Amino acid sequence: MSFLTPATRTDLRPAGAAAVRALQDAVPGVHLPGSDAYAALTTTSNLMHPVSPLAVVAATGPADVSATVRLAAAFGVQVAVQGTGHGATEEMRDAILVHTGTLDELTVHPQERWARIGAGVRWAHVLEAAAPHGLAALCGSSPDVGAVGMLTGGGLGPVARSHGLSSDTVRAFEVVTGDGVLRRVTAVEEPDLFWGLRGGKGTLGIVTAVEVDLLDLPTVYGGSLWFAEADVAAVLRTWGQWCELLPDEGTTSVAVMRLPDMDPFPPPLRGQVTLNVRFVWTGDPAVGEEMIRAIRAVAAPVVDTVQTMPYAALGDVHADPVDPMPLHESHHLLDGFGVAGADRLLELAGPGVPSAQVMVEVRQLGGKVREGDPCAYAHRDAAYSMFVVGLMIPEVAQVVTSDAARIGEGMGPWLRDGGLPNFTDSAGRAWAERVFTPLVARRLRTLSRAYDPAGVLLAARGVRA
Ligand SMILES: Cc1cc2nc3c(=O)[nH]c(=O)nc-3n(C[C@H](O)[C@H](O)[C@H](O)COP(=O)(O)OP(=O)(O)OC[C@H]3O[C@@H](n4cnc5c(N)ncnc54)[C@H](O)[C@@H]3O)c2cc1C
Structure with a gap:
């Protein structure tokens, strides 16, 4: 041959x-x-x-x-x-x-406030390198996640409403496209690829390094509040209403949790239904404290870590698990939530309702997520994201999938079409159809054919199908 x-x-x-x-x-x-x-x-x-x-x-x-x-x-x-x-x-x-695990270059340029990050670098290392300069990188909820993998999917982090999508901070990608050519991609050089690599994930190439703007954000006011089963309904209903008034300096999410009654989960949180409210305020901390008072006033939290904290500790807000686990994950976008959405969620997954999900999370979007240059991240205007996670352990594995579908369908009046590239747990055509609008998919297909004539990149098969 x-x-x-x-x-x-x-x-x-x-x-x-x-x-x-x-x-x-x-x-x-x-x-x-x-x-x-x-x-x-x-x-x-x-x-x-x-x-x-x-x-x-x-x-x-x-x-x-x-x-x-x-x-x-x-x-x-x-x-x-x-x-x-x-x-x-x-x-x-x-x-x-x-x-890409060994592509571990990481250079912070404190004067010009930007960093060059190899494709194998996790957010934790970027946060650690930027912190001594009082600088911050727009990471996601888990610092264990790879910076490039998250950025190519748009990236929706704990300060997204005040600072936008993580991919909006990208200055340049270095990428090997499907034709094997190493290219430097910026808004000026290769603007089509620059559009497509922000949200298109691996569709157009294998990124080897990325350069991102850093933020002058040494601290934030934020953390996590956990409420006991008896208070879940009242707090969730208040949260639904409170979000509608929250200024863009505040980013928040809520999760109805059913942590198994076992280690490593701490006793006040495991073996019952709890509510975890996450909140990060990037404006004046005193104003942030006023803002969260409305939630604190509903009931006494069993855990309250909301305070002024180093940005580098942002991973503590969600405290995502890092150990491998068998999970069923499903994701939806919502057009609204409010008190009525909270009531529906309580009917579907609240205390007293049999549910096989470990977590039903609702993240408020909006704010600066809606802004930013056009890119392949197709659903900037969604109001909320819902993420449902079940543990596929033998006791419940059979019902986890149908139970997740029940919860998703139950939110029907609030649902909108589409999904986010980083949260939609499918591959190929099913993934592309959820994540991209037809217009975005068509443009990615055209670019894929131009830069990857042999169709060598597996991630492109969804848009090329
Ligand atoms: C605990 C946890 C918390 C999360 N929280 C958030 C969050 O808050 N916000 C958010 O937006 N996402 C979040 N995610 C989703 C995460 O951003 C995506 O799963 C992301 O793709 C992970 O990237 P990775 O490199 O770590 O994973 P990998 O499994 O290594 O890569 C996943 C995919 O990313 C793409 N990719 C990876 N490397 C490259 C590359 N070099 N070039 C091109 N494409 C590449 C590919 O499509 C690849 O299939 C979370 C995930 C987890 C597990």
Whole structure:
């Protein structure tokens, strides 16, 4: 077979085996099923989404990524990308996986307030590097998540309403597109790719590094309030009303939690229905304290961590788990919530209602999320996001999926079409149809065909289908 002629994709397995042999000659760090390195690099945090690629390339730099993409295209094999495994949705069965974990460059430019971040860097390391300069990066709720994986999905963090989508802070991407070319992408150079990489995730390329603006935000006023079962209804109803009046300096979410009665969950929170209100205020802390008073006044929280805190500790607000677990996740966008939405949620998942979900979370959107340059993140105007998570443990696994559907459908009057790239737990066409409007999908398809003529990037199959 000519190296330049893409193979037809009728039977990928033999082509895959040949591609892997050729890869082993071309790049270092090719790991095959059965090896310890392969097992480590294919780890995913949601055990319901194992990945089993033909081989894993532990990229040491953009040249490895480029060589892998070109070679895979020549053999008619597709390429996937993973940095941490926190957002795995593809099985990758017939694909080669580029693992970016060792692309760990991280430079903070304190005077000009920006950072250059390698594709393997987690938000925790960016926060740590920026903090001594009083600077902050627009991360998500979990600092354990990869910066590039989150940014390519738009990125909706705990200060999103006051500071916008995380991808709005991107100055430049360095990316290997599906034609194997390493490109520098900014609003001026390659503006089409700049549009598509902010929200399109891996559809248009494998990002090797990103440059982002940093914020002058050493501290915020924020934290987490937990309320006992008896107070869940009153607090949730107040939260629904309170959100409608909350200025954009405040970002908030609420979660009806059913933490299992077991370690490591602390006794006041486990084995009962609780309500977790998260709040981060980036304006004057005294005003933030006034704002949260309305929630504190409803009932005495069993845990209250809301105070002035270092921005670098932002991960404490949601305190997301980091250990791998078998999860069922479903996500919806809402046009509103309010007291009526809270009442409906209480009927669906409140105290006294049998529900198999560990968490039903509602995040308020709006504010600066609605602003920002146009990009492939298609649903800036959604008012709320709902995320439903169930543990697929033997006792409840059978009912978790149907129970999640019951809750989603039950919110019918508030639901709107669409989903967010980072929260929609599906792959391929199902993912693309949820996440993009037809217009955005069409533009991504055109770009994908231009920059990835052989269709080598697995993440593009949804828009190309
Ligand atoms: C505990 C937890 C909390 C979260 N909280 C938030 C949140 O607050 N806000 C939010 O927006 N999201 C949140 N997410 C979702 C998260 O942002 C996405 O799952 C994100 O894709 C994870 O990126 P990763 O690199 O860590 O994961 P990976 O599994 O390594 O990658 C997931 C996907 O990201 C894309 N990607 C990764 N690396 C690259 C690359 N180098 N080039 C191109 N594409 C790439 C690919 O599509 C890949 O399939 C959360 C996830 C978890 C597990």
